[in-house]
Amino acid sequence: MSSILTNNSAMVALQTLKSINGDLSKTQSMISTGKEVSSAKDNSAIWAISKVMESDVAGFKAISDSLSLGESTVAVASAGAEQIVETLKEMKQLAVSAQSENVDFAKIQADMDEKAAQVASVIGASQFNGANLLATDVDGNGGTGLNVLSSLDRVGNTAPTPSLITVDSVNFEANIDLVTNLTAITDTTTAATALGELETFLTTAIDGAAQLGASSKRIDSQNDFIGKLSDSLKSGIGTMVDADMEETSARLQALQVQQQLGVQSLSIANQAPQTIMSLFR
Numbered sequence: 684m685s686s687i688l689t690n691n692s693a694m695v696a697l698q699t700l701k702s703i704n705g706d707l708s709k710t711q712s713m714i715s716t717g718k719e720v721s722s723a724k725d726n727s728a729i730w731a732i733s734k735v736m737e738s739d740v741a742g743f744k745a746i747s748d749s750l751s752l753g754e755s756t757v758a759v760a761s762a763g764a765e766q767i768v769e770t771l772k773e774m775k776q777l778a779v780s781a782q783s784e785n786v787d788f789a790k791i792q793a794d795m796d797e798k799a800a801q802v803a804s805v806i807g808a809s810q811f812n813g814a815n816l817l818a819t820d821v822d823g824n825g826g827t828g829l830n831v832l833s834s835l836d837r838v839g840n841t842a843p844t845p846s847l848i849t850v851d852s853v854n855f856e857a858n859i860d861l862v863t864n865l866t867a868i869t870d871t872t873t874a875a876t877a878l879g880e881l882e883t884f885l886t887t888a889i890d891g892a893a894q895l896g897a898s899s900k901r902i903d904s905q906n907d908f909i910g911k912l913s914d915s916l917k918s919g920i921g922t923m924v925d926a927d928m929e930e931t932s933a934r935l936q937a938l939q940v941q942q943q944l945g946v947q948s949l950s951i952a953n954q955a956p957q958t959i960m961s962l963f964r
Contacts, residue, residue, distance in 0.1 A: 693952035700945035707938040713926040714935065720924040733924045739843065742835050742946035743913040752786055752812065757850055757899040760816035763809025764892035767802050767855060769815075771885045774798050774861075778881050779942030781874035792868045795877075804856050816895065817855040827852050833905050834946030835876040848905065850898040859884050 713719055723730045774795055781791045806817045814822050814829055821829055828851040835843040861884065866876045 690952060690956060693949060696945065696949040696952040697843055700942070700949055703941045703945050706755060707935070707942055710931055710935050710938055713931050714928070716926070717926055718924050719926040727897040731925050733920050736920050739835060739837065740913055740916050740920070742843070743909055743916070745907050746832055746834060747906060747913070749832040750902055750909065751848040753829060753848070753850070754759060754899060754902045754906060756811040756814050756829060757816065757895055760809050760853075761892060761899055763805050763817055764853065764855070764888060765893055766805050767859065768885065768888045768892055770798050770802050770805070771859075771881060775878065775881045775885060778868065778874055778878040781868050782871055782878070784871060788869050788874070791874075795868060796864070799865060801861060802855075802861055805860070816850060816852050817891075818852065819854050819856045821852045827854075828883055831902060833902075834909065840941070847904060850895075850902075853894055855888065855891060858887050858891075 712721065720726045720729045749812065749824040749851060777791050777798075778784060807815075809815055809817045816829060819827075821827060828849050831848045831850065832845055833848045834846045865880055865884075866873050868874045868877050902946055902953055
């Protein structure tokens with residue numbers, strides 16, 4: 684039955700064209716944004732997951748900055764500790780040379796005093812951004828160590844928990860106080876005493892330098908891991924939300940052809956009622 688009031692063919696063609704135009708608009712949006720899921724309405728579940736992961740990636744950038752700061756702080760302290768080891772080795776040589784009777788003890792002691800002052804100076808200067816891991820008070824607020832943010836640990840849907848790497852002070856300020864705790868060399872007897880004390884100080888310095896070196900290596904390794912983890916998360920997010928550009932390009936071409944055919948189909952359907960005019964001639 685033909686009707687001049689209801690054109691079923693035109694309605695079907697119009698709905699088909701609207702569907703094609705909707706798909707074409709979505710495909711064009713995917714091409715312009717590069718994303719298959721660019722908003723919550725595209726896929727609410729995937730969009731929510733991707734946003735949580737993106738927030739973690741942003742957090743990892745801050746963690747990397749924290750690790751870099753901590754690594755620099757430990758590196759400065761480690762360099763200071765190694766310099767102190769070298770200075771103590773020189774002082775040990777002087778103490779050994781003072782074991783003979785026919786030496787100038789006054790000159791040896793004067794040299795020892797200068798090197799002791801140098802050690803104290805290195806301890807005081809081995810700070811980075813106000814944190815000194817060779818001092819008794821690391822941060823000037825009574826701190827005995829440096830806490831470095833190392834990761835964000837997320838389990839299930841719970842809030843992420845920050846993890847810390849704690850680098851303890853080696854406290855050379857108290858443990859290697861040469862100014863007050865080293866016996867002055869005035870003869871072979873005091874030289875022998877000073878040699879034993881220097882051996883103890885040297886052992887402390889070597890142990891402290893090794894401890895700082897191990898902490899520096901751990902922070903460096905963690906920073907590398909955070910960088911790789913951040914890259915992996917970005918890749919995972921891209922897999923979920925990024926558009927397949929080859930597939931999208933092919934789909935765009937197909938939809939453009941379908942759109943043209945849909946327009947022609949609607950045009951034909953709209954012309955159909957005009958054939959009824961022939962019945963009244």
